Amino acid sequence: MRTFGYARVSTSQQSLDIQIKALEEAGAQAHRIFTDKSTGSNTEREGLQLLRLKIEKGDLILVKKLDRLGRDTLDMVQLVKEFDGIGVAIRFLDDGISTEGAMGKMVVTILAAVAQAERQRILERTNEGRLEAKANNIRFGRKRSVDREKVIGLYKAGVGATQIARQTNVGRSTVYKLLSETSTSL
Structure with missing residues (x-):
């Protein structure tokens, strides 16, 4: 069994260092850690694609947190199914869960749904705030710089x-x- 790691941040300004350190401490070697600096809302990320090419039956993928693999429930479930179909387990370090075994897969599916629901609530609150700001004549965007x-x-x-x-x-x-x-x- 080989141990791989996967780390992701949403923007290029964020650092992967904390995640990478945690993955190495959990047993992933530096050359087997794949990273992305992009949104988790799709699965067409370069690091994730490379990880998919490298893994084989019996391997283990370590991820620091559930939302680092993906944000969308459907994508998460598809990734878990894809890796499970190959015979690869995923262990989420901070969440203390793993896809090893039927109970683990069920827990991951439930947590992914909860994470997506929270993301939706955040978007709703943000939109409500925008609407209220517009109602109070607050302008969005940068100030015009053209004479x-x-x-x-x-x-x-x-x-x-x-x-x-x-x-x-x-x-x-x-x-x-x-x-x-x-x-x-x-």
Whole structure:
């Protein structure tokens, strides 16, 4: 039996160090730890794909936490079934569960469903907050950095969009967008 490790963070700014250290302490050798810096909402991640190619019947995959393998219940269940079909077990270190045995598979399925439900609740709360902020006239996005009056003034003076874009350090599409937004007043 060979021991592999899998670690994932959602963004490139996050560090994998804590997960990798835990996987090594649990018995995964550094050259058998596969990592991804991407969302867990799909299973087409490079590190996960490489892990799939390397594993064989009887191997064990260590993952620090359940949500590091995936966020979506369906994806998690499919991954557990896929690995189980090959004869590979998954052990989640922090959660203290494993797919070794029927009870382990059931627990993983339930926990994946709970994790997905929590994620859905977070999204609902975030959307509610956005709607409330909009109702209170809070604007989203970055502040405009384009001098609209300069763009319009140059256009009225007969300067072309390409030249306006160069002079104002914006893209031509931005110039066209500003002109179309103010076309009713021109």
